[in-house]
Amino acid sequence: MMATSICHGFVTIFSWLRAAQPSTTNLKGTAPVSYDVVCLRPEVEFLRAGVTPPRSLTIAYRAPDDPEVPALMATARALVIGAVGPRLPASLFENSKLKLAQVTGAGVDRFDEPTLKRLGIPVCNVPGGSNTAVGDYAVTTASVLLRRFAWADAEIRAGNYVKFRARMIADNLAGLDGLTVGVVGLGTIGLAVAQAFHKRGCAILYYDPAPRDPTAVAAIDARPVTLDELLRTSDVVTLHVPFLPATKGLIGAAQLALMKPDAVLIQVARGGIVDEAALAAHLEAGRLAGAAVDVYSTEPPDATNPLFALKGDAARRLLFTPHFAGITRQSTAILFKTAWDNVVRVVSRGEAPLNRVY
Structure with a gap:
C-alpha cells in the first residue's frame, strides 16, 4: 500500500551502495552473483545504530523496487526487511531457496502469509524490542493531549498566552494519575504499554480474548472487558492490534461515538484500524479531547487524508508523528x-529460527 512513495525515498540512500557491490550478472552476463542474504534496507541504517551486519555472510543491500531483487531472491538463503514498507509481491518467493524471512521489527504484514506458509518459509520478527519506546510514546502523548501542551505552545506563539491559560485552568485538565486506560490488544507491546500506564497510577482495562501473559496481566490488576465497555469507560484508549481482516476499521464512527468527550485516542497500531474520516468528524465536532496518530491508512499519508483538513481547535487536538513510536x-x-x-x-549454524510468527 506504500510501495511507490516509500521506494522512491530509498533511491538516494541506496545509490552509493550499488557502486560498492557487483551486479547480479557477471561481466559476460551469463551467471548470477549469489548472496547469502538479501537485505531490503541500507547497510548505513544498521551501522548508524551501532550494529554491524555479520561479516561472515555475503549480503546484497537493495531497495525493495530494485529490478535485481527477484534474481537475488532466487538464490539467497535469507531475506531481511524492515517492518514498515511496501508489501512484497508473493511471486518473489516462488522457487526461492529462502530458509528465513526476517523482519527487523514486530509487524509481518509486508508478507503474503498464505504464500509463505505454503512454501514453508519461516517468517520471524523481533517481539518486544520496541516495548519501552512504545510505552514511553503512549504515556507521553496521552499526557500532552490531556494537558494540551502542544496546543498551548501554538496559542502562546500566536499571542494568546493570557486567554489560553485561563481556558486551560477553567477546563480543569486532568493528569494521568487515577485515570482509566483502555488497551486494545494485550500482546507483547500492548502489555508493555499497559505496564507503563500502571506505573503512572492508572487503572487498566483491556480488550483481548487471549492476552499473551496472564500472570503479568494479573500483576497490574488489568481487567478484561468488551470493546464497547472499554470505549465507554476509558479516559485514554490506546490501540495495539495487528492489521488483519478482523481489525480493519475496528474503530469507526460507532465506536468513536461511545468514547467520552474528554477522552483521548492513541493510534499506534497499524493504519486502517481507525476510520480516519470518522476520527476527523469527531474531532471537528468536539466529541473527543484529542488523538495521537502515528500510523496512517496510506504511508506516507497524502494531502487528501481527512485529518489534515482540520482547522482551528480541531487541528490543535491532533498530534501527528511519522510511524516513529x-x-x-x-x-x-x-x-x-x-x-x-x-x-x-x-x-550459518543451520539451527531452527527464533521468534517464528508462522
Whole structure:
C-alpha cells in the first residue's frame, strides 16, 4: 500500500551502495552473483545504530523496487526487511531457496502469509524490542493531549498566552494519575504499554480474548472487558492490534461515538484500524479531547487524508508523528542485533529460527 512513495525515498540512500557491490550478472552476463542474504534496507541504517551486519555472510543491500531483487531472491538463503514498507509481491518467493524471512521489527504484514506458509518459509520478527519506546510514546502523548501542551505552545506563539491559560485552568485538565486506560490488544507491546500506564497510577482495562501473559496481566490488576465497555469507560484508549481482516476499521464512527468527550485516542497500531474520516468528524465536532496518530491508512499519508483538513481547535487536538513510536536509538539497536543474530543462527549454524510468527 506504500510501495511507490516509500521506494522512491530509498533511491538516494541506496545509490552509493550499488557502486560498492557487483551486479547480479557477471561481466559476460551469463551467471548470477549469489548472496547469502538479501537485505531490503541500507547497510548505513544498521551501522548508524551501532550494529554491524555479520561479516561472515555475503549480503546484497537493495531497495525493495530494485529490478535485481527477484534474481537475488532466487538464490539467497535469507531475506531481511524492515517492518514498515511496501508489501512484497508473493511471486518473489516462488522457487526461492529462502530458509528465513526476517523482519527487523514486530509487524509481518509486508508478507503474503498464505504464500509463505505454503512454501514453508519461516517468517520471524523481533517481539518486544520496541516495548519501552512504545510505552514511553503512549504515556507521553496521552499526557500532552490531556494537558494540551502542544496546543498551548501554538496559542502562546500566536499571542494568546493570557486567554489560553485561563481556558486551560477553567477546563480543569486532568493528569494521568487515577485515570482509566483502555488497551486494545494485550500482546507483547500492548502489555508493555499497559505496564507503563500502571506505573503512572492508572487503572487498566483491556480488550483481548487471549492476552499473551496472564500472570503479568494479573500483576497490574488489568481487567478484561468488551470493546464497547472499554470505549465507554476509558479516559485514554490506546490501540495495539495487528492489521488483519478482523481489525480493519475496528474503530469507526460507532465506536468513536461511545468514547467520552474528554477522552483521548492513541493510534499506534497499524493504519486502517481507525476510520480516519470518522476520527476527523469527531474531532471537528468536539466529541473527543484529542488523538495521537502515528500510523496512517496510506504511508506516507497524502494531502487528501481527512485529518489534515482540520482547522482551528480541531487541528490543535491532533498530534501527528511519522510511524516513529517504537524508534529510539536504544530500541533500534536491539531490533537490528536480534534480527541479525537470528539470520546467523539459521544461515550459518543451520539451527531452527527464533521468534517464528508462522
